[in-house]
Amino acid sequence: MVKEERNLSLENQKLKQENKLLKKEIYNLKLALKNAQKYSEIEHSNRNKTSLVESNTAAPSKAIKDNSSSAINKYASPAKKISLYNSLFKGRSDVYAEKFIHSKTNKPGYAPKKRPYWERTDENPYVSLTPHVINQHLTGQIIAGLFPITLDDKCYLLAIDLDGNEWMEDVKVIREVCSSYTIPISVERSQSGNGGHCWFFFETEVNASIARKMGTELIKQSMVRRHELDFASFDRLFPNQDTVPKGGLGNLIALPLQKQARQKGNSLFIDNQFDPIEDQWAYLSSIKKITPEQLFSYIDKLREDNSPYESGDKESDKGLNNNDFPKTVKITLGNMLQIEKKDISSKGLSHLKWMAAFYNPEFYQLQAMRRSTYRVQRVITCHEETTSQLLLPRGLKEKVVDLLEGLNIFVKIDDVRNKGEKLSVQFNGDLRPEQAEAVKKMNNHDTGVLCGSTAFGKTIAAIDLIAEKKVNTLILVNKVSLANQWRKRMQEFMMTEDSDDEIVQVGQLGGGKKTLTNQIDIALLQSLYRKGEVHECVDNYGMIIVDECHHISAFSFENVLKKANPTYVYGLTATPVRKDGHHPIIHMQCGDIRYQDDVKKVAEERPFSHVLVPRFTPLDPTLNRDANLQSVYSDLITNESRNKMIVEDIVSNSKENRNGLVLSERIEHVKTIETLLKEELEHVYVLSGSQGKKKNESVMNNLENLPENSCFTIVSTGKYIGEGFDESRLDSLFLAMPISWKGRLQQYAGRLHRLHEGKSEVRVYDYADIHVPVLERMYQKRLKGYAGMGYEVQTHNQDKLKQLIFDGDNYYDSLKQDLVGSVNHILISSPSLSQKQIDIIKGDLSLLKSKITIITKNSDTIKNAEHRQYKIQLITELTRLGFSVINSDSVYQRYVIVDHSIIWYGSIDLLGRQYRDSSFMRIESPVLAREIEQITKENKK
Template sequence: MSDMLHLCEKDKKGKISIFRNLFKGREDVFAKYWVSRKTGKKGYSPVCKNEWIPQICRKPCEKCGNKEYVPLDDFWIEKHLRGDIIIGIYPIQLDDRVNFLAFDFDKGSWFEDSIILLKFCQSINLPAHLERSKSGNGAHLWIFFSQSISAAKVREFGFRLLEKGGIAGISGDKSGFDRIFPNQDFLHDGGLGNLIALPLQYKARQKGNTLFLDPDNSFKPYINQWNLLINIGRISEIDIDLFIEKISDDTFLNLSVFPSKSPLQSSLRDASQSLQPSTLEKESLKITISNYLSIPIKDTDEVFYQFLRKNLVIHNPIFYDKKAKGFSTWDTPKIIYCINSKGGNYIIPRGFLKNIERYLLQKSIPFQIEDESIKTPNRAFKCRIKIYNYQKEALKEILKNNVGILEAPPGYGKTVIALATLPYRKQRSLIIVHTKELLVQWIQKIGDVMGIEKSDIGIIGGGKEKIGEKITVATYQSLIRKDLKILVDKIGYVIVDECHRVPANTFQKVVKEFKARYLLGLTATPFRKDKLQKLMFLYMGEIIHRIDPDKISSELKGVNSILEIRYTDFYPTFEKVKKYKKIIEALTKDENRNNLIVRDIVGEYSLDKSILVLTGRKGHCLEISQRLGRKSKHSILTGNLSPKVRREVLKDFRDKKIRVLLATGQLIGEGIDLPFLDTLFLVFPTSSKTKLIQ
């Protein structure tokens, strides 16, 4: 048996690959077993580069701010298999998903109970494998997945198996079952979760432990352990959903046999293709619309699943960008999953509906839509202003679609168009913004366009919390702190301003809670610097109309803009990627460059123009302000000012009490309406297409 497990150079790499592919948990951290020479105390600790370094190591590891975990790689796995160390892995990954389910039996009647559960799994054709644990007085029953699956769902599945297998009801000192891995539904505050010891550790193998047992040979260890690992069958998330459904109905005998395949050959759903029904061609596929789309898994096939996976499982560009720049990626998921399952149904973002409809029509698959979204009793709205023809075209397209995005450059009346939809939608409406300044701006616009008194407009944000009978404006920051359950059923129309912000986690959490019949996003640009605009389309829908300034008659465009590029003699002396902060610091303090900026500002000021100077640093605002001195009447708008003072500064700028405003882009940026502005200075570098368009 030891010969079969020997790692010779010829096949070492392949065997380690098979091992890591099966026993896959977090790879950015792992634990090592230790025994204290002084006290004899035993345990596992995460392997850290800074362990026991004076003035740096602050045990326990969970509370240490200097921890730098060692990643798990082939080197450490080989040391485990050769018996140099004993490794424990953390099953729950950073996205709260796992690649296996393991039942731990280590007390009382552990052997008998583990066999009971194994035989139950065999009776329903579920591939499960029993390993004698390191101590020899316990066992792990392993079930492997062909894809990573939500830890919460895996735990629900595990407890259902225990219940139906007759294990969950066993109690007392003689009970053999101890726990399930994963042992938590999700990770908390940077925690690691419980670990499980890896099998096939050389020293334990010499005692007949950490080996997989053959139920067809009196539960003696398999003679060829590697052959077992190569041929272990896996199940998919779809299979788990079907199991839960069938377990609930006690219809185990209808389950098909799971084929055993190499982990490297297994496809995502090959283990359950025979479970798919043959009635898809006869019956319409039901799609239910709420705050998400719900589609019964049992009524779909493998091809449809691969279509969903291709579009809804996204490689996270932020992860790869951080990795390329040498930044830590420990808190950044490599993959973003926009497909889930619940109660035997696929759960899919609502904005993906049109893609599904096109796919089903192309494949000639009949489908029916059941709309369970919220439509409120009709509200009466009146639009008091005349809109241009190009705005009427946008309005017409919006009203054809329940869900979608309007794209228009700044200054072309997105707000007016959105408000013009209200008399047609006739729904109790919610407008979501991301700043208090925009909240105030929308309230003013609602009064101007719709004739609704400010006292009749609901406000959630800025310390206020009132739901309007017809319309409410809210900041997403206030909504995220609110119990949305008391609001979602009262809203039939949601308008999201600057909807390219939806991919941000907090914004996304707010938007996807609402079940409103109508959902409209507004943006000047669908592009995001982090390249996650696909998430915006998934949650907000497709662009249903785009206003192109080049196609609008000249009398509606107003004054043509003139772009003037000023070249300076500043040149960074630092390495561009790794020393970015130093480059910016040098740029904002460069004397020649700042003097050039000030001369240009003074030149425009002498022509009696309203001037906005945008930078990315508060310190740069102060630097320019000091150089301007009394040459112009100006103010500074930065994040350290209170909301009240910021509003007063903006009011003075609009009323032309001041004609030069120095501001950081984060405060002025997206959505602020300054139609009187004559000259804009962009004095800070940006790679964001969104900021440039805004």
């Protein structure tokens, strides 16, 4: 009996479990039926809106006579619809974004959907994009977003987001372009209803970079046909980068057909009349996808047709003709070129706008480093526009006039610039021939840039230009020290015409002064632009001179010149190229370069030699190579051995009665070096923005009062003293922290190039941290800069100069002499290999008696199979020739060591591809040679 009761109890539990499962299954079936009914109701509400289903090729729409005959239509099951949906809107499947409303700001946003914290792992932190999630999106439970770029930098689709009041006009022109090139396009009204998404679907996944090229060329061609299409459209591509940013997911796009939005007539695909297509699912099933072959074909055709219009240079003018402009183009010349748009074609206006635009290097640099480009413009534009006029920067006047006159268009210019007030001044001095030539060339134009190396005498040349023009002038500077230098030079070289000994009064705004005279004034740019407003005084002058005009690209400084309306605008600089690539703005505001000296030729003509003393530091080669640059800098400035080397060099230099300038990029490093130096030297001065104006003025006074025969050392930051600092006694520079940009190197070295009685040699001590890859690459860039400035190499404690730094054109004959003279061993580090270069050099190497060891990048580290096989073949050939080849995963340095003593070090791959702008320097140093060879042994392990 007990046994039977137990069996009945077990049977009862089994039946209950089955009953529970059946109830759950019935519930799921009812839910699916309910969802299907909801789909039907929503689609039914749009049934009578239109009877057309638009082809996604922008071809004429075709009526659907029998929806039920479509592979998928609105009557299909939810499962089939979701399957179709997933086949089109593909991207990252391991993550999706979900819309939310911020609790504090009440503003909407999207965020990646994360797993519950108890399920979350570092490898799998996000909720996957599953059919269930898509179902939730379509049924209105959530609003989902897609990350279109995959982990391997590919995508299955491209989208262009268009918004603003004229988004429909923008869509029309993009549809028109797609129709011209037979590119399949699908247009969706956005969830807000205030914009549209142009979708393009690919048959297979393609590189995001290739997909984006098609999008870029589409936008360019659309701008030719409709100039009103905003340059910001380049930033509204999905995906918005060629690669996945490191630690990021890329941009996201809201998925279409979201329920709540659909009920408002939004998030739906629309026809040529911007009406929702009746059967969204039948339309999606009819979409034609782009094959890889078609994609490349579209890009090639678009590029060919776009090339005449986008660049705005003279070569590109061939895409225009005189039918694009009226017979007479009216231009008002004021603070900007105000061009009447009437009767100018969209093609012509688009071309004019491109003249005032350029691609932003910062965008591409961030992208190359796999960093986010969020809110970084891809194209920078400097034009403005009204309903009747196109406004371009004044510096483009000559280019615009040349363009129009080249098309036989008459240009009518109404000059409304401020002619200024006449000055009764004269130049009190003599110009050197090169200065006189520069003034003459500048004087021939209303705008222009004088590009002269440090110590050229740009300030003096500009003072002579003021005397030539004789019109009231505003001089713009960005530092108080520059303002002080201008006042000092004015007292020396400018006089009134009425009296040979009467000094011209110079006013100033900024730096604690407000003494404008409206005759000759100096103003700090920072004082002219406050709280978004430009000081009204800029309207009062007939001429503006911008010192260190490479800074004018800054937004606030650029606005000052945009507001100013003088007849003459000139810029002065030693570095016309900016590190951020924004130098085109200099020429748009100040005009083209009218005079530029030859840096190397100027160096040869100076009455002193230019010496580079390379110092290879003991910075720990085991430093974490994956650390970010700021962490590397922190380790660098606290490295005792490195700081000791720098201080010993400074002290030794001072004992030779030389005056040194020590530059770092960190205040704490400046303080460390100051403390160490004051234990050894008497006259050590610190200049930095952090210690205040009064302290710096006191230091400068002490320097000026220091006897001529007393040597001194200045310790400062590059930011404070790197440009505009005038102390002609300086003859030695110590680069205590690495830099890479050649423009900054020229500025820093330029502190030594001012003429001074008795100066016979200037030296730069460069501390090369060759054991740290990122710092070693920075050193390679500096080497090119030294070569461009005419510096010669001298190793530490070496009595005489050995050689100029060699470049890619002239190094080999001298290197060959060292190779032929070798009696023991030759070590070649060449990370990359080239068949062409090996064929050129293998004959010479084969004749050498010394043993030859070659270290190169391990072929296993090369991802591309074809490139990997090519490398293996080259390594095999070198081995067959009798050379010992070491494969290293971490080799990055490029050098040749001859007989453990002669080093050729630089950016030249002896066995790799050759570049003219690469450099090699020859060093005789057994100690350094042994150190590098030891690193090679570690790599071999």
